[in-house]
Amino acid sequence: MIKKQTVSFKLNGTDVDVVVEPRELLIHTLRERLQHTGPHIGCETSHCGACTVDINGMSVKSCTVLTVQCQGAQMLTIEGLEQGGVLHALQEGFTHEHGLQCGFCTPGMITRAYRLLQENPTPSEEEIRYWMSGNLCRCTGYQNIVKAVQYAANKMSLARTGS
């Protein structure tokens, strides 16, 4: 009988506690125990990025993290981006620029782009493509995703300068 552990962390601003086996992956904990089905599973070799979340200020592929590693973490998933009924600029950008079709890669894409814009508020197209290269998409060909991120970068920069 494998001994389970209690793990506590902050998920999208709310404290959560889960009891898991040490081998349980964070993606499964999020999707099945915590009912956060935004992050998706697209592979098992940590290539596709559909599972991307944001932990302690870093983009992390939650398929390659054990839940027990997340004790005390500050975690953000796609579900945490809309605040008080107001969409994040990225969420707006993806709709506005048609940056999604089937939507399966979208939560991971947006969560990754969120971290990109935190670290680099004015990325060039090349920088956007490089930063997003850990997130695969089969539907869009990435061109509109780049435009979506640029839309968000512009909107956020306008909000900062107040103009």
Place this chain on the structure above:
Amino acid sequence: MTATKETLEREAKLNGVGVSRLRKEDARFIRGKGTYVDDIKLPGMLFGAIVRSPYAHARIKSIDKTKALAVPGVVAVLVADDLKPVKLDWMPTLGGDVQAVLAGEKVCFQLQEVAMVIARDRYSAADGADMVEVDYEELPAIVDPHKAMAADAPIIREDIAGKDEVGHGKRTHPNHIFTWEAGDKAGTDAVFASAAVTVREEILNPRVHPCPLETCGCVASFDKVTGQLTVYITSQAPHLVRTVVAMLSGIPESKIRIIGGDIGGGFGNKVPIYPGYVIAIVASIVTGVPIKWIESRIDNISTTGFARDYHGIGELAADKDGRIKALRFSALADHGAFNSHVSATKLPAGLFSICTGSYDIPMSYCRVDAVYTNKAPGGVAYRCSLRVTEAVYLIERMIDVLAQKLGLDKAEIRRRNFIKADKFPYTTSFGWTIDSGNYHAALDKVLKAVDYAGLRKEQAEKRTKGELMGIGVCTFTEIVGAGPTKVCDILGIGLFDSCDIRVNPTGSAIARLGTMSQGQGHATTYAQIIATELGLSSDEIQIEEGDTDKAPYGAGTWGSRSTPVGGAAAAMAARKIRAKAQKIAAHLLEVGEGDLEWEVDRYKVKGNPAQSKTMKEIAMAAHTSNLPPGMEQGLDATEYYDPPNLTYPFGAYVCVVDIDRLTGETKVRRFYALDDCGTRINPMIIEGQIHGGLTEAFAVAFGQAIPFDENGNHLGNSFMDYFLPTAVETPHWETDHTVTPSPHHPIGAKGVAESPHVGGIPCFSNAVVDAFAHLGVTHMDMPHTAFRVWQQCKALGIDTR
């Protein structure tokens, strides 16, 4: 109707056909609130994990479940013997063959399903799967389709060894599936025999896989009390699944509910009915609780519907001016161990005979020989319509080969052979009637946009300096929208489609269709079609697909058939409603029907335009007593649309590549894609489809392949090896269009999503070969990885400084 400021404003409010309106479905996806199959959780749900064979060809000597059953959390282990009593160990495929649901006596491809472990969660299920002990006796495997019909070839399909046909005509060997041919062999051979110029190439379409980002899976839930079976499933064709499940299980079709919810990409991978679905259904019937089965990525690439594996020979006969006089194409088709892909009964090689392409070719013959090998089953998939990618690849490569042989410019030779604009509808020598086209205009527009003459000049200069620059031209015509039921059926069921519209009293509407979006934007585009027809805003038209309890019967979404067939059904259903609305309006306005004319969103009395009734007003009236005598209340209609023909979208693409002769690396400098899909419903969505299809074409042309070793082992079935382009490699796409409506489609639309894939692949290949054309290279097989291109450079002695 002359457009006034006022009518234009009213039209704009509809957000109908032609508007790049934002998508209605995005709201849930950007919040992570989509409902994909793996998001479904039902009370008491158990998880299924499949045990698979490590061998490509082997006898099963024994299966021992004891250790697996002892793993904590494991509830059951199903093997073929458990399915035999209910005759579910084998199932019919959509291709007219049968396929093992769980292998009983032998396995025929690596990772074939051998058992399913049912457990309380996916971890225990995986633990249990590790503990199932299977004893195999390895057999020699056939991996090369050219060896499948050798006299001493091992027999793969012992289960049909006695059958001399598997749905498509006589078999000449136990590993033979069918031989299909079309055209005039004698006539074609005669033209070749006396032709001024002939060219011949062996052309491979390697085995690849569509790899949608979401893998396949289902949640099957059988209610023992009511006898109702509900299956949430990643299927592009929910109604077909329901019918097949009814045939298989004996449960009345009216008690089966198949639900396609949000699907994370299909690309043809989610059309076949996979053993995992059937085992999950059986497991649910046996246990009485919901069973979830979600496959891994490795299982997806290794065992679900692959695409292509067509080993082709292309031949053209022409006069000295490059006018093609005859075409002779053949292909050896490797279908894997079972013929499981979607296949119209009369067209086992799909629509391969579209291979005369955009050209006026008076005489033609083609033949496809399909064989079994010890590989995963499939063949038709990956944005190909039905073998159309294979066909267009052959003709677009061969016309370049012919151009090179004659020293003709590759755009010019196409112009000389195009079907002229005034010849449509044009019936090809294979019998397809191409509805409309204007190939010269499309090509001219593209060549002007990219300054083709300038590019050729630049290429000539670069060649003097030993630099490799290639210009790829592709002018494709493809065939989509299966299809007229006389010609197109699956297991007998015709490929019509349907739309059911209900307008409610306050003037909004719900429409349900038999197609199934996997990201194509149907919730938006169908609403736009209906908005324009009915004069109601697309914002107020809800579109539903996928729930077979609610949606009228249809054949689903694949082969770009939604717009040609589903879109037509939507328009026709809307017109039935308009016809009834006209009668109601006439009654309300106290005039004759003939005194009314329709203007954007209302009926107006001719000569007295102040007298009008909007569709909204009519909708309310339709639910009151104020109706013409004898008319029923309600304002809805259902249309089952049997298309009179398929549709023929076309395009002209140009690709410019620069190849580093020292490393073989190809940079796509420019890609200009002009598509003509007839009436354009939502230009933004069309552009998105083009980007996506071109990216998948780029992947196929430059890096995708599913290699096997001589024992049938997969050598590249995970993302460690299988090439999916990231944002870094993917080129920038330029899109353009012309509009040549389809004369037989109610709104003139043809469908477009597969065109970029079908046209992109030969365009990239043509560009790469063109870079070496001056050195005598006539053809190079895909994928054009840096290594393979470098090998070509090495063979030419140009790979060093």
Place this chain on the structure above:
Amino acid sequence: MKVQIDKRYPLPCSPEIAWEFLQNIESVAGCMPGAKITERIDAGRYKGTVTTKVGPATMSFRGEVEMTEVDASARSLRLLGKGTDTTGSSGASMNLTARIEPAEAGLCTLVGVSELSMSGKAAAFGGRMMSTVGDQILKQFADNFAAQVSALQALRAAPAAPGGAANSAPAAAPAAAARQLNLLALAWTIFKDWLRGLFSKRAA
């Protein structure tokens, strides 16, 4: 996925000792890191396991090994092995011809020609590493073999201890060699060798 492995290992003993040792399949198995004979089916056929570790994960193969074509005059024999890993996701088979060749100074050489074939996950994901990994495993095997035959030679040379311990030498082998094959340690060894190889090439 087939790999051809041809190896020659000089041994610190006489051909007769080496040949005696070679025919004892339990002892030979004991020299292969992670391998163990678990059951004798009949003369020449055995069941066994090979266990490897990568970090915390353990992979176990179970299968059969058959010794045939034993030719005492040529001092050669053939070993046929085949098995699957216990999760059923990989298969392997081996066809090995081993013989003892006399060498100078009364010593000898162990010559092995084998064809190793992998199926399933091991082939799909491990295939590219097979020769390198195979080389390292065989190196360990040869080292163990050499140590064992050396001990056996010493035992035969020494006067028989009271109680007839003549055949007890192989008993020492399994305890030492049944230590599990640790693939991380192996990977480190391969990496070090590769680095070394880089530098020695440059020096050449």
